[in-house]
Amino acid sequence: MIKVGFLYTRLRVEEKYLLEELEKRENVEVVRISDSHQFFDISNIPEKVDVLFERSVSYSRGLYISKIYEANGIKVVNDPQVAERCGDKYVTSQLLVRNGIPTPRVLMAFDEESALAAVEAVGYPAVLKPVVGSWGRLLAKVDNRHMAESLIEHKATLGVNHQVFYVQEYINKPGRDIRAFVVGEKPIGAIYRSSENWITNTARGGVATNCPLTPELSDICRNTAKAIGGGLLAIDVFETDNGLTVNEVNHTMEFRNSITTTGVNIPALMVDYVLEQAMKQ
DSSP, rough: OOEEEESSSOOOHHHHHHHHHHHSSSTTTEEEEESSSSBBBBBBBBOOSSEEEEESSSSSHHHHHHHHEEEEEEHHHHHSHHHHHSSSSSHHHHHHHHHTTTOOEEEESSSHHHHHHHHHHHOOOOEESSSSOTTTTEEEESHHHHHHHHHHHHHTTTGGGSSEEEEEOOOSSSEEEEEEEETTTTTEEEEEOSSSSOOOOOOTOOEEEEEOHHHHHHHHHHHHHHHHTEEEEEEEEETTTTEEEEEEEESSSOOTTTHHHHHHOOOHHHHHHHHHHTTTT
């Protein structure tokens, strides 16, 4: 019997699909663990499980609860190191650069004056992002110096994370980007996310259609997964005149719009991977 701890914030469509898939499997017991309304003793986990399947909506909750379980000898998918590498955009970008994987140029700044200089060095338009965040929230496309001054001043008042300025080169996408899904280090499918808006996330209205796994796309996804540390990953890729470039990597991937679109049973492959990791313990 494999005991799977299922860590969640709320049961979205993805979590329901994953639980349904887990409950189909023989000799698997699922222990649901809410990341809310309870505390965790760092020296004694609430219940012994063989693997913790981390599906928290909250990056910080998922990360620290995962660390508690890992410190008590429990395998976590995705493990905390992978979560940190994906959850902090600076860390993701640095790993991509270090491993020679094409990615948009990024400049980091830590006060308003240097942030403005960084935007001007990248050139207009530029993109300002929080170093921690998801679903395309709090991104800003900066078209000119006046806009840069206003946005930087505004961000400087928002709090600690926004006082770290992540300034990214703007990529002129062809009205779409690519989200590719990786299990372990193997690409399993991909979608185009199309939108008239420069932010193409499906959470922001982007429309999903199937994207073929070409050799170029598969190669860049495999290399990215290796750089990040493997696991269950969604990789956001831009098409450019010079080939593909990796924008971000997500460690708690959403896939509700991608099962039918790709024809791939994504939750089944994710559960297969989680159970494989449990059996390696």
